[in-house]
Amino acid sequence: MARHGIGIDIGGTQLRAALVTAAGGIVERDRRPTPADDPTTLLDSLAHLIEALRVQAGEQLPVGIGMAGLVTAAGEVRYGPNIGVRDLPLAATLTERVGGHIVVANDASVAALGEQRAGAGAGVPDLVLVTLGTGVGGGLVVGGRLVTGVSGFAGEVGHVVVSEHGRPCPCGNRGCLEAYASGTAIGALARDRLVDPNVVTALRDHDHVGGKQVTAAAHAGDRIAREVLEEAGSWLGVAIASLVNVLDPNLILLGGGAAAAAEPWMLDAARRTMAAHLVGSAWRQPPGVELAVLGDDAGVVGAGLLALERDHTASGAPR
């Protein structure tokens, strides 16, 4: 088995790449700007990153790529909102160009694998990662294996419906978790409260109230901002309870910038609400709901490990 995998995270603004060890350590990094809305330049940039890291390693290392959007098991990007691509056979096109073993998966899925192998979930076989940022994503590791589903779309925790006729979600449906717990949604929940002129809050000092303003106000002691984060956390707890009732995992991890910023209000509310909705709560210990620890590295670490583990051409047993 190759000593290292190349992990690449296609973000909205940056392509981050790293040489990742089998233990999930990073030994080398590279990055360049993400060419938005231009698949040809994107493929050029990815090919250059891969070739540079392979030259440095002196080996045809396997490559794993994580990106936001709907990615099939065959590595075809059905829809990638960050980079404005549709129906791009990313794994096949890149393999044709640079050769070797290349896998592509959803960014939150590979981040879940990274956290389970080398982060907050190390040593735990079953976990769910929920990523809270501009949107809400998620990934599942069950029995130590990344679950990507029949079509590659498993783990879309953000679109678990928590309220049937609820708030509109960017996906086109209503009442999805993303419409209540993303950074964007937290801003919207707060703006709804400002409609009542009797509500006293420092949030009125801002021209625009988004998730960042709400978390900053909560940390400065604003009661309304804290209530908004608790509300978002409660909806998160409702969604998590359903996942726990289905999967019974060891651990729930919350990643993404909005999760860390909204601690403790959002996390505490999520833990309470989840525990209240678990079946058999008198006979079980609820799973921990904790912050992920790899931060921005979760994607490259998970992608590099996925590449190593799915590299069937190597001598090691595939997992």
Ligand SMILES: [Zn+2]
């Ligand atoms: Zn949705």
